[in-house]
């Protein structure tokens with residue numbers, strides 16, 4: 001197996017994604033890898049707000065806040081970390097940004113877990129379409 005040097009984590013602010021980040025941090029410490037934390041602002045995330053500019057702006061602020069929390073935890077574990085906010089469909093963007101990474105770590109559920117039966121669509125799609133290993137944390 002290829003050496004794991006770069007780990008991508010999808011952070012959506014859910015408990016599951018924070019556990020995914022923690023797991024990535026533990027693996028990062030073990031393997032001396034960098035943990036890349038990515039928050040994607042999806043167009044359907046903030047439908048109550050008028051217009052694209054507004055949701056993008058608000059979403060980026062919420063994302064930066066969630067990323068700060070996760071990054072502080074990873075740094076406290078003594079692991080190198082980078083953060084990024086992107087815009088678009090979460091699964092598509094995660095797959096795109098996994099180019100050059102060695103492992104993707106996601107939560108099994110996300111923020112949408114209370115919404116009904118169609119949960120885990122991002123982790124499901126990424127795990128099915130990824131070209132690199134995906135670790136799904138419950």
Ligand SMILES: Nc1ncnc2c1ncn2[C@@H]1O[C@H](COP(=O)(O)OP(=O)(O)O)[C@@H](O)[C@H]1O
Nearest residue numbers: 010011012040107110112113119120121122123
């Ligand atoms: N907008 C997002 N940005 C980054 N990662 C995400 C995003 N949405 C989901 N993920 C990742 O996918 C995992 C599973 O979420 P998801 O498939 O959306 O489940 P749910 O349907 O319960 O929201 C999350 O724990 C997180 O790791």
Ligand SMILES: [Mg+2]
Nearest residue numbers: 110111112122
């Ligand atoms: Mg979701």
